[in-house]
Amino acid sequence: MYAYSKQLRFQEHTRRYSIAATKDGWEVREELDSQLVRQVHYQDWHRVERAEQSFTVKLRELKAGGWSEIGN
Numbered sequence: 001m002y003a004y005s006k007q008l009r010f011q012e013h014t015r016r017y018s019i020a021a022t023k024d025g026w027e028v029r030e031e032l033d034s035q036l037v038r039q040v041h042y043q044d045w046h047r048v049e050r051a052e053q054s055f056t057v058k059l060r061e062l063k064a065g066g067w068s069e070i071g072n
Contacts, residue, residue, distance in 0.1 A: 002018055002019065002020050003019045003020065003021055003026065003048075004017070004018060004019040004052055004055070005017070005018045005019075006018075006055065006059060006069060007069065007070050007071045008059065008062055008063070008067040008068060008069050008070065009067065009068055009070050010062070010065075010066055010067040010068070013032070013033055014031075014032075014033055014034075014070075015030075015031065015032050015062065015067070016029070016030070016031040017029070017030055017031075017055040017058070017059070018031075019048060019051065019052060022041065024041075024043060025041055025042050025043035025044075026041070026042050026043075026045075026048045027039065027040070027041055028040045028041075028042060028048065028051045030055075
């Protein structure tokens with residue numbers, strides 16, 4: 001189950017940012033066009049919060065550059 005999931009599209013490109021609970025913490029993922037860019041596992045919730053804040057900043061920058069949020 002996703003605690004956080006956002007997708008954006010620009011032309012034919014798609015970016016996805018997600019945070020999912022796992023049995024031993026949380027998995028933080030960043031994908032570009034079905035390619036995994038970043039995958040990190042955290043057990044510390046504070047690191048997860050920082051990752052989410054980082055995603056929020058990236059989303060704001062991408063939207064300012066013409067990307068549109070899709071889904072959800």
